[in-house]
Amino acid sequence: MRSASHPVAQGMYDPRNEHDACGVGFVATLTGEASHELVDQALTVLRNLEHRGATGSDPDTGDGAGILIQIPDAFLRDSVPFVLPAAGGYAVGIAFLPADAAETAEAVARIEAVAADEGLSVLGWREVPTAPGLLGAAARETMPAFRQLFVADAAGEKTGLALDRAAFALRKRAEREVGVYFPSLSARTIVYKGMLTTGQLEPFFPDLSDRRLASAIALVHSRFSTNTFPSWPLAHPYRFVAHNGEINTVRGNRNWMRARESQLASDLFGAGDLERIFPICTPDASDSATFDEVLELLHLGGRSLPHAVLMMVPEAWENHASMDPARRAFYQYHSTIMEPWDGPACVTFTDGVQVGAVLDRNGLRPGRYWVTDDGLVVLSSEVGVLDIDPARVVRKGRLQPGRMFLVDTAEHRIIEDDEIKDRLAAEHPYAEWLEAGLIELADLPDREHVVHTHASVTRRQQTFGYTEEELRVLLAPMAGSGAEPIGSMGTDTPIAALSDRPRLIFDYFTQLFAQVTNPPLDAIREELVTSLHSSLGPQANLLEPT
Template structure:
C-alpha cells in the first residue's frame, strides 16, 4: 500500500531527561534506579488488562515495584492499511529497583519476570510483546516506512528525547513474513544477513538448555525455552545473546561464543587467542551465515562481522568523537573536513565503543581482553587429545570380509556395479567425486520402480535470495571439518576440567581411528554399542523406539560415545536404516534433556558417497565409520579392479574425496564449519511419510 514496511526500529540508550519529565507529568515516582518497558498490548480491553496484570504480578514476584503505566502517544496516519490491521495498543511500564540492587541484578530480574509473563500469556494472547524492558535502553519499532517512525511515535519528536547511542534497522524480509514483533532492532541487536544453521542452532539450544546453570538465574525453568522456535533467525540469535548476558557473560565473550571468526586454519593468529576460540567451540557451535550485526547493552555499542565478511560495515569517526557505523558511507550528514577516521570492518572482526569511558575498542583491544580471561592455552595443552590411527601404513580394513559374505552385505545394502565403478572406485583412485553432467532425470524414489536408498529421498537445501554460497576451493581457510568427542559442559563456568576433548580432523573415520576411539579408557570417552538389527516379526516403529530407549539408558549410565552399528549381521534380524536411527536417537535425546552428554558415531554400510555422510551429520552424527565402503574398495584392490592399489593410499583418497564433497555441500548452504552443519537438518524430505518424519526427522519440511 506504499506505507506499510517490512519493519524498522530504533534502540536508544534510555533518555533520562525525557522519562523524568513524562513520569512527573503522569505522577509516577521514580527511584534512582528504574526501568522503562515498551509493551505491545491487544486492542481488546480484556486481553490488555490481563496482560498488564500478569506482567505486574511477575515483576512484583521478583521484588520489583511497578510504579505506573503510561499510554504511548501515536499517530496512526503513519501506518498503511496492512499495518493498521495489526497495530497494537502501546504502553510503557515504569519499574523501580530496590535500594540495594545493582544495575546488573536489576536487568536480570526484569528478564526473568518478562519471560514468565510471556510464557503465561503466550497460549491465549499473541499480541502481547515486550520490545524492551530495561534500565538501560528503550526500543521503538513498527511496520512503517523509516521516515514515518517519528510520525507514528510522537515521543521521538520531543526535544528532550536525546541519547548518546542509537541502533537503527530497516528490515527487508526475505525468509519470514513481515510481522511487528520481528521488526528490528531486537532487545540487544540488529542483524543484516541470514543464519543458515538456524534450525540446528534452535535444536541445540533446546538440548543445551539443561547444561545452562548459573546462580544468577536460580531457576532456569523460568526462562526456558531459551530461544523462540517460531521467530526469525535474527530474533532467535537475540534470544540466545540475552540468555548469555543474563547468565553473567560479558557482551564480548557472548558474541564470540556465538559468532567466532575463522581461526582453525589461520596460522598467524595469536596462540592464546586461538586457544580462547578452541575452548569456547566446545560449548557451542557457530551460528553460521552472512552476518553484519550491530548491538548494544546500553553501555557498549558494538559491531560484529561474520567470518567471511559477507555483509558490509563501514564506519566514520569525526573530530567531535561521534562514530557512525552502517552498511554504507553517507548515512549520517557530516562535513568531510570533520572526518578523523574512515574504515570498514574486516571479516570476523569486532569493533566497540564504550559510552561510559568514551573509549573506542578496536578488534585487537577486544582480542586482548578475551585471551587474558583464563590460561586457555595451558588448559588445552594439558587436556586436549588428537584422534589418530595407531598404524602409519593403515590397511583399509583389519579383518576383510570373504567374497561370499561381502556379496550378502552388498545385496542387503544395495551396492550396485554402477556405484562400485562410478562412485567408490573414482573416490579411491582420484580422491574426488566423479565429474558428470548437471541435472538428475531419474524418477523420485517414491515414484521409482527400482529400490532406492533412503538418502535419495532427502534433497539438500542451498543458499539463495540474498545469501551467497562459499567457494570451498578458494575460501577453504574459513572452513573446517574438525569434530570433537566428549560431553558438553556449562558455558557459564570456565574450568580446566571442561577442556577434556578428543579431536578428529574430519567426521569420516578410518578403521584405525574408529578402533582408537573405542579403545579410549578415560571416563570422558566411555562408549556403548547399539545394534540396529531387529527381529523380522517386530514392527519398524517399535524397533526404532527400542533403539532410542537403549540409547537413553546408555547415556544415563554415563556412556559418552554411542556407536549406532549395523555391522554384525545375523540371519534372524533386519537392520534399521542408519539415517532413521540417527535422527530418531538425536531427537529423543534432545527431548530427554541429555543430548549434550553424548556423541553419536555411526558405524554403517549405508554411507558411501558425500550426500550420505552429509545426511547422517545433518541429523546429529558427530562421526561416521563407513565400513562397507572400505570393504568394497579392499575387494576391488584384491580383484584387480583397482590396479596395483596401495590400500593405505586408496583409503586416504576415499576419505579426502568425501571431505571435498562435504566442503562442497556445506559451502553451497553458506556454512563454514561441520559443527554448525551437524544437526542443522538442511534437507527437504520428498515422499517420506509424515509419521516417519515426526519420529525420526522432527522439523524437516516434507512433501
C-alpha cells in the same frame, strides 16, 4: 494473545524459516554525553536507509523500522505521574498489548502478578503516544496497544545489569505465560520499533521528536524480510542487536540450544528454577530474533557483550596459520561448547555503554564507519547516510571479515579488534583446559590392522555408502576393462524423499541458504573460512566457563 502479524504454519510456509536482509547503522559519541541531536542524526541515518527496507503492495505498511537508545531518564521522569528511583534503579520497556481493552486489562494484571513473583515492584504504566493514522491497512489491522511498563527491585537492591537479569525473567515469563511481547525491558536501553517504514518511525512515536529524549548511543534498522512476512515483533532492533543478513545455520543452532537447556544453571537469575525462562529460543521467531535471545542469555549469564558475540560469530581461526596461539585456544575452546551462527551477516550490538559491530568470517555483508574530530562515530550498511563535512572526518574504513569494531562510551574511545580479542583470550587458561579435556582422533592409539574376508565385502560396501549405481556404472567398467570412471554432474533422478528406491541417508539432506541474497558456500572453495571439525562428548553448563 499471540501476535497475528504473520500467518501460522501452513502448507510450505513455516514462521521458523523467517529471515531478513536489511539496512543497519548506529551513531554514538565518544564523549558519552547524551543529546537529542544524536537521536535526530540516527533517525536521519534510518531514513536514508529506506531503500534497504521494503514494503508490500501497500506503500504505508513497511517490513519494519526501529531504534534502540539509552534510557532517556530525564524525559521519562517528566512523562510519568509516579516517582522513579535513580537512573539505573528502574527498568522500562514498551509492551505490545492486545488491542481489545478487556484483554489488555487481563494481560496487565497477569504481568503484574508475574513481576511480584520475580521480586519486582511495578512502579506504573505509561500510555505511549502513537499516530496510527499514518499506517497502511495491514499494519493498522495488526497493530497492538502500546504501554510502557516501569519496574524496580522490590528490595531496592538491584540496579543496572542485576536488575536487567530480573527483568529478563519477567519478560520471558510474560511472553510465554501471558502472550505479551516486549521489544525490550531494561534498566539500560529502550527500543521503539514496529511494522513501519523508515519515514514513519519518528512521527508514529512522537516521543522520538521530544527534545528531552536524549542518548549517547542510537542503533537503527530498516527491515527487508526476505521471502517472509513482516510483523510488529520481528522488526529490529531487538534487545541487543540489529542484524543485516541471514543466519543459515539457525535451525541447528535452535536445536542445540534446546538440547542445552537441561544443563543450564546459574544463580544470577534469582532463586527460581531456570525452567521458568525456557524455551530460550522462541519457536516462531526469526533468525535474528533467535540470535538476540541467545546473545542475551550469554551476556546476562556473566559474559561481556563482545565475548558473547565472538562465541557466536567467531573469525576464521582453524586454518589461520599466523594466529596467536592464545587467541586460537580461545576460539577452539568455545567451538566445543557453542557452534558458530553462520551466514552472511553484519551484526550491530549494544548494551547501552558499548556499541559495536562484527562481520561474518566471509565478509558477505557491507559495513562502513567514520569518526569525526568531535568524537561522533557513525557505522552503517553504506556511506552517505549522514551529511558530514569530509574535513571533519579523522578516521574511516570498512568492517573486515571476522573483525569487530567497538565503541566504549564510558572509556571514551574505540577499542581495536586486537585489543578486544587479546584481552578475552587472556581471561582464562583456555590452552590448558583444551590440553586437559580434548583428545584429537589422530592422538588415539593405533589398533591392529585387520584384513577382512571377501564374505564381508557387501557389509563393508554398505558401511561406506556404496550404491548400486556406483557399482554398476563406475566400478564394474573399471574392474572389467580398466576404463576410467565416467560420470556427469547433472541428475534427473527424483529427490530422495520422492524416490522409489532405497537412498543413502545423506541424500535426504541439502544445503540450506537464502538464494536471493547470498551464495552457497562449501569447504573446498572456501577452505580458509570453513571447517569440517566436530566435537564429541557430554555437554557442560553453557553459563559456567570451565
